[in-house]
Amino acid sequence: MERMLMKGNEAIAEAAVRAGVAAYFGYPITPQSELPEYMARELPGRGGVFLQAESEVAAINMVYGAAGAGARVMTSTSSPGVSLMQEGLSYLVGAELPCVVVNMVRGGPGLGNIAPAQGDYFQATRSAGHGDGRLLVLAPATIQEAADLTILAFDLAERYRNPVMILGDGILGQMMEPVTFPEPVARERDLSWATTGAGEGPRRLISSIYLEPESLERHNLHLQEKYRRMQQEARVEAYRMEDAAVAVAAFGLAARVARSAVDRARAKGIRAGLLRPITLYPFPTAAYAEAAGRVQVFLTVEMSAGQLVEDVRLAVEGRVPVRFYGRLGGVVPTPPEVLEQIERVAGEVGER
C-alpha cells in the first residue's frame, strides 16, 4: 500500500475523496483552508462537487440539501465557523441527515487566534445547536488516525443518519506525517428516505417540524434511542495502563504531549499511563469507570480551561480524585510541564 507524507488537512481531504464524498461545501478559515483547497483541486476530476459557499451558514445548509438528496457530503471549518453552523447542525440532527463536519479548533473565545486549542470540546460534545441533539465526535491524534477516522466518520454518519464531527486542531491540520489509505469498501446505502424527485414512487419529506408536543416527544425519544445505540461506538486507547497508578486523560494533540510525559514519568519510576478517548461522543465511559477501580488518581491534560475533566469525573463517579492541567489561548503544554503535573498528583496519592 502506498505510503505518503501529508498534512493533516490534506490527509482528511484525500481520505474523504477515497471514501467517495460526492460534494464538499465550505468557507475559507484558518487553520483548515488546505482542506477546501485540496477539494477544489481534486474533487471535480474525481467525480465530486466542490463549491465555496458565501458563509459557513450557507455551507452547512448546502450540506443539508445535498445530504437530504442522498449524497455523501461534508464540510470543514474552524471554531468561529462551527459557531455559525450550529443552526444547520440542529436541523441536520432533527431531520436525521448524515454528513461529516471537520472542526480544526483554534483559540477562542471570539476571534481568538489561529493557534491550536481544544476549547470547543463542550460545543462539540454537549449539543448540536439548539434542541436536544447530539453529534458523534471523533478526535484523531495522528495524521494516520485522521485519515482512518474520516473514513469511519462517513460510515457512522450513514449508519446512524446523524452528523459526525472530526475534532482536530491547527497543528494536526498543518503538520506532516506518513499516511497510508486503506482500500475503500463499497457499501450499499439505504436511500429510501432521500428526496430525489420521487420518480414514480410516493413523495418524501426531509423536515424537523413536529408541531404537536407528543409527536415531537416521540421524535426525540427515537433520537435518544439512537444515541443509546451509538454508545457501542465508543473508542479509547490505553497506553501503559496495565499497572498504572496515575492515569492521564487527554485527547488529540494534548494526548501526544501526555504520552511523552508518561514515558518520562515511567523513567523516573512513577507508574503513569495514558487513557486517550478517540470518540469524545459517545465518551468511552466504561473504560474510565473500569480504570477508576485500578488507578489512584486521574489527571486530565487539556488545551482548554477544563472540559474533558467533566466527562472523566462523570465516568469515575467520585471513586478516585480527578485533577486537571490545562493551557489556554492556543498554548500547547510541553512534556516537562505535564511531567511536573504527573509528579504533583503522584505525590498526592503517595506514588513516589
Added chain:
Amino acid sequence: MKQVFARPKVLLETPMHYCPGCTHGIAHRLLAEVIDELDLRGRTVGVASVGCSVFMYNYFDLDFQQAAHGRAPAVATGIKRVLPDRIVFTYQGDGDLAAIGTAEIVHAANRGENITVIFINNAVYGMTGGQMAPTTLLGMRTTTTPFGRDARQAGYPIRVVELLNTLRGPAYLARVALTGPAHIHKAKKAIRRALQTQVDGLGFSLVEVLSTCPVTWGLQPLEAIHWLESNMLPAFPLGEFRTPDGPREAPPSPDGRRGEKVPAGTGGGPERV
C-alpha cells in the same frame, strides 16, 4: 359533459391552512398547474421555507425539504449540485428571503444557480403575527411599526427583483401580482417561464409575487386586493426585468423606474382594526 376546470394533478386534496383571502392558495395553484403542464412530477424537489408556507409540502405530491429560516437557496443549491438533472425550486416569503436570507438569495442568484425561486411579497410577516418585513411600505403600520414605517428609523422597502437585477448571474427575473384574472394570468406565465428557464438549463430564475395578507393587514379579503393595487403596485413595479434571451448586465427596468426614490410617507399602511 366537457370538464373545463379541475384540481391540478400535483396538488393534493388536502384542505389548506391559509387564512381566508390569503393569496398563497392562488400561488400554490399556479405553481401546481405549471408543474403539471411541464410534466415535472417525478423529477422535482421543492424547498419549503419558514413562514406561513412552511407546510406547503402537505399540499403538493412532490418530494420536499424543509429549510431553516432564510436558507432555502443554500439548501436548493445543495440539492441541485448533487442532482443536476432534477428540477429544484424554493418558495419563500419576504422575511425569509429579503431579511434573514439576504446573503443566501444574493449569492445563489449571483452564481446563476440553476434553481427557481417563488418569492411571495406581502409586505409583512404573516406567520409571526404582522411585524414589519423588509418590504413593508413607508408609512405602513405593522405590529412593530405601530406609527407607520419611518425610513429614518427602519429604512426603506427592499425591491428584491431590482436588487438581483444588478447581478450578472440571474437568467430570469419577474414581478407579478395576484390581484385579478389578468394579473393572475400573467403570474402563471412568469412562473412557467421561470421553470422553463431551469428546465432548459439556463440558470437562476425568480418570480416575485405581490400577495395579500388580509388578516395582518386588518382588511377584508377584497379590501386587501384593492389595497395591494393602490399601494404595492406603485412601490413594486410589475414586469419581466430579465429574460434568458435579454442582456445579462444592468438592464433598465421595463418601466424605467429603477433607482426612483419612493417618497417618505407614501404607501400609507392600512389602519389596524
